[in-house]
Amino acid sequence: MSKEITNANIEKFAQDFAESAKSNAIANTVAHNGIDASSRNLGADIAMTPNFSVEIQTGDVANQKQSGRCWMFAALNTMRHPLQDKFELKGFELSQNYTNFWDKFEKSNFFLENVIETANLPLGDRKVDFLMATPQQDGGQWDMLCALIEKYGLVPKSVMPETYNSSRSSELNATLNTKLRQDAVELRQLVADDKSADEIATAKEAMLDDVYRILVFTLGEPPVKFDWEYTDNNHQYHIERDLTPKSFYDKYVGMDLENYLSMINSPTDDKPYNHVYTVDLLGNVVGGRQVRHMNLKIDDFKALAVKQLQAGETVWFGSDVGKSSDRKEGIMATDVYQKDDLLGVDLSLTKAQRLDYGESLMTHAMVLTGVDLVDGKPTKWKVENSWGEKAGNFKGYFIMSDAWFDEYVYQVVINKKFLSEEQLQVIAAEKDKPTVLKPWDPMGALAL
Template sequence: MSAEITTGDLAQFKQDLQATPGASALQKAVMNNGINATAENTDSKVAMTPTFSIELDTGSVANQKQSGRCWMFAALNTMRHGIQAQFKIKDFELSQNYTFFWDKFEKSNYFYENVLKTADQPLDSRKVAFLMTTPQQDGGQWDMLSALIEKYGIVPKSVMPETYSSSKSSELNGLLNLKLRKDAVALRKLVADKASDADIEAAKQKMLAEDYRILAYTLGNPPTKFDFEYRDDDKQYHIDRELTPQTFFKKYVAWNLDDYQSIINAPTDDKPYNHLYTVEMLGNVVGGREVRHLNLDIDTFKALAVKQLKAGESVWFGSDVGQSSDRQLGIMDTNIYKKDDLFNTDFTMTKAERLDYGESLMTHAMVLTGVDIVDGKPTKWKVENSWGDKVGDKGYFVASDSWFDEFVYQVVISKKYLSADLQDVIKNEYDKPTVLAPWDPMGALASK
């Protein structure tokens, strides 16, 4: 049964509007200033003062500029914090362009492999359509960065600095996605024509060679050996010669990436807590580390983040940054805008409902570098962003604890802070996680 909107309905709606107290003044305010400015709650600015009981000294923020590499910046920031402190190198950065190059290249191969796996499916199948919508993009997740580092290592930013296309990636993405879709046509045709495995592999190798050339022209040649030369904060000169990206990572970061676990908070019925999940067709390095999410309730989720911060370690996290946030002020707070009051309308949805109905998912990765604990509970969080120092408090943001509850979906925690029971879950389910569909919201890539 369907019901059209009648003239009687319209008359009633207009009458209801006119009967709303202050409607005329509110209408003028919203028309002239927009929704957010009119609904802005000044009490939020007072509550979100950037003062924290636990705060790490992490230096100046980085700037991803006009690219979607937040997940890389956030992960490399967590790693550079230790280098800055141990080797006394203020504002040191690792090369985001180096990992960007290898991510683009590996994503190309990952795409080709998925095209071949689905070549027997029609173009209008959901999986093929999902693949072709975005063959590759800038975004990613923690495990994807770990896969790149395990294979290629990392280098200082001075060894492979930014280029036009790393800082402003839209042209490169457009060209590379055109190329990948064109290659998909060829690969699917080869399969349809029953070409041999050798012929298909030869065609793919030619495609990858072309991809490599595109990336080399736009991002530069990734170094294989280099000298690490720097002057520390005490003005002492240092040089470390003949390093490879792998040896640099082992010497200067010295992390075992297997020790770190992606933790999610997805309170939806299809994802029971205390279980491990992966997402089909989510990744970048074929044969490399796969995504593994441990889903936990919000109280345990937050407690682990606090525990790691108390130990002096920053925390990579993924969130829906555009929700209830003011980019310029650097405030993320569920009370920053009173839109319900402004429109006399209830906009409330639960976190699970927002995930299930497409209202929210992870869009951006940042770093937790502090938290304010009052009466044993967190009230607000210090956030290191990667949008430069012209926003927020010199690039740092403040997130209320209520915002954390509603819009933070992922944190990366050292396994040593997990209970023995949770460590057992990871061990027992790592090789047999629950597989989620490619379009599941927990497969969203941080790309803001």
């Protein structure tokens, strides 16, 4: 039976507060400065010095501005790093707007296909509600970008630059989602009216024609062929004519995306380690690469990231960037705030508890570009963010403590050459039959 709060309860709570000698002083500082500033720990700044025993120089950081495309920026950063070195290009970026265009187009089709697939489920069904909550958005995961590149290739940023709507995506997202929900009404009605598959397909094609037009108006039209001009670091002019997005990718990037696999660390009871998982309703390209994750223990998970960095290759990773993070200083550390001590409460949860109870999930993707090893063990990590050079005190780079990695990093993308033979055998055996997680599982969260 429920029990109401009584006056006696309140009197006791007030007396408990009054009996603490520090209560008024703490109340004053928190009221004037907020919880984070009042609990900020100077010791975290001292520990997070920008020195690393393993470090890859990657140049200037990019800026996703007011959009949720960190997963694209992070992935394209890992691809531009070797390209910059090989062709001696300073400040070079791949076009995030090009992948953004095709992502939104493919996500629209992915949504419409799922609307048709679930049309016989009633409104109010959890799966239908999940679809309608966000028909499409900016966020994504590594495998989703691979699906786009495998189908559409890449282009330099100079060939398809940013627009107002790519850098400030809220208006486009709101408009496109209204259109897609309207389309969902029509598609569900067509299924309810027992229309033929051909009639439904014709209606969907007209809907995609509208989506394409909206995207061209807001993002520009993606190039089919282009000439690429650039001047290298030695002031030498170059021009490459009649490139296609796929031929550009093959010649200038050339990563075999099949070799790059997603590893996760999810210490929850529903995901035994050393198995492969996918997530229902997660993806963008219908018929394209499926999102797949192999769940590893934290030590194995972290060791793979170290190996890849030691080999001179940066690492795409997904984390909950807002937790124990000081954006102004560019520090991510579990002790950056001491809220428990300030407020006199226990706020501790295990990583599994945070995932199970909705306290944490992947929210942001970045790139590991360095690690500091002491006696072979990581103590802190260098992180390339995509919030521009003004974020943090290190020209857009962040410093992450190893303890923060343990608690809030959920995904790393690793070249399979660094995996053990046992890990590769599991991936091969479960590639076509991964365990399917619910659409709302935290491992299906999209990085923004």
